[in-house]
Amino acid sequence: MEVAVTGAEERPVRLGALGTSSIAWRRVLPTVVRTPELRLTAVAGRSEARSRRFAERFGCAAETDAAALLDRPDIDAVYISTPTGLHRRFAEQALRAGKHVLVEKPVGVDAAEARALCALAAERGLVLRENFMFPHHPQHAHVRDLMDTGRLGRPASFRAAFCVPPLSKDDIRYDARLGGGALLDVGVYPLRAASLLLGPGLEVAGATLRVRAEDGLDLSGQVLLVSPSGVLAELSFGFEHAYASSYTVWGDRARVTVTRAFTPPPAHQPLVVLEEQDREERLLLPAADQLQLLLEAFARQVRAGGAGAAESGVRAEAVAAMELVDAVRATARCVAVE
Template identity: 50%
Template sequence: MGVIGCAGIAVRRMLPAFAACPDIEIAAVASRDPAKARQVAERFGCRAVHGYAELLEQDDIQAVYVPLPAALHARWTEAALRTGRPVLAEKPLTTDPRRTAELLELAAGRGLVLMENVMFVHHHRHEAVRRLVADGAIGELRAFHAAFTIPPLADTDIRYDPGLGGGALADVGVYPLRAALHFLGNRLDVVGARLTRGAKRRVETAGAALLSTPGTVTAQLTFGMEHAYRSSYELWGSEGSITVDRAFTPPADHVPVIGLRRGRTAEKIRLAPHDQVAATVAAFAAAVRTGAPPDDGATLRQAELLDEIDRSASREHPDATG
């Protein structure tokens, strides 16, 4: 594995997971800052490379991980794919659904795996929730609510920089949106949306969206990055409800709980801890090994819906973020 960039998520989460995965060896880490590349490379026992293009010239790199700011994902993901290497890229894969479609088509045409690093979908708790719904535990599904909000970031954080693809929608809005796709399928459409900007910010810092399936199920999404922390979703059915807290970024040792309510009866279903970072890395390695892309169309639909939410908010409230 070659890593293009030394972002915080790479150093804190992904590089340790790569190092622990028996199917992956970290070959090199690249940075535009030679000192940073050396520091990270020494920590993980790999080679330091100065510059992203230089990493793609290395003969021993078989796959590439791209943890750069969102605005740079498309350029370096495409560059890696054109050298014949599968790619794991941070979310969002691009800031433009057309570019997302182009990259997915490029990867498919070359028989390469292109995987967007949305990790929570690989946690076994969400599959357990799917089974409960499929088995009729809450009757017929009627509505889905999800929220992901985080406290304010440092003023210098790249997520406040519009030139680097910042903003609450692309950063934290992805989580409740992807959860809606995970449970309701790719035929969701945007009914309406609102994005708002915090004081002295150049990007939206909060938002909400209402989506719907072609049938009767609605999805209400809330997201923000200047809020009290919230990471949860609920599924409401004709006969009961399911609640999941700490839904999107649980630590590896967290005991996941599913709250199930049916009539006057409530129970908490506790599962074994599960490391979603390790599970994501293993899924990528398995996909590369077998040549079977793990994506089910959700990556492209997610990109399209992010764009639809942004355009819907701009149409309905043109001055809300301007």
């Protein structure tokens, strides 16, 4: 049963936070509290002390557990920032409680989990969105426009990388039981970027994963995709590199590179480099807070309800993304490293 948020468009969507993660503390909840379309009502985490700490900082109530938070009638939607391996469990509970859901990416650990949650959201008429921020940044629409207007000519290749240095040894992203691994944490970004710019129907032509010898957890990888029109995409990701967050679309007339593709800070002015045979154009675009844009879009959709073609499209994209992840796993040659 859907929680109604009709009758007063000016009323903010009342949000509950389920999970007391680092990203919730550093980035998401500070943005929520300064977004007029949302109001943070309550938070519940893995310990009462941690929940109280969050509640004191963000000016909301602290609940003892997920069940208590989901039982609150003054919550319209839930933001879930638990470890990836728990996304399906808590998103399902929230949807069954009649709450719209914004869940940290990815929506689940595989396509089966994504399909199950998307089907439940559709059945209940509720919004289900992943907290994939980067597609909301206007710099990608600028690149898309360059492609659509023929400035690049006919695209032939796409290259993308999202890599970060090794994490602290106790980081949950190194815990396979909680949905850890580089593919689900950073690999999904270049996969999504390829889909965003090359369209649906991508197929995995090859993949390699460097995996931890002791348990097979993927630490980094490379993927080769091919689009229905024959564009080749080379993707790199991992926890074993100096930081990289970029992509290039290369056509027969020019190529364009986004230098800070996935995690630009809100005040960052994106640099898009357009290279032609005898000239280079460096375009400095306006800064934008991609998270706030995502949150505003989520709030608008909650007010509009979870039905309709737009929501069906979003759910289809989420499932297709996880089908690519499954295909990478099935295709990959794994190389064990100590």
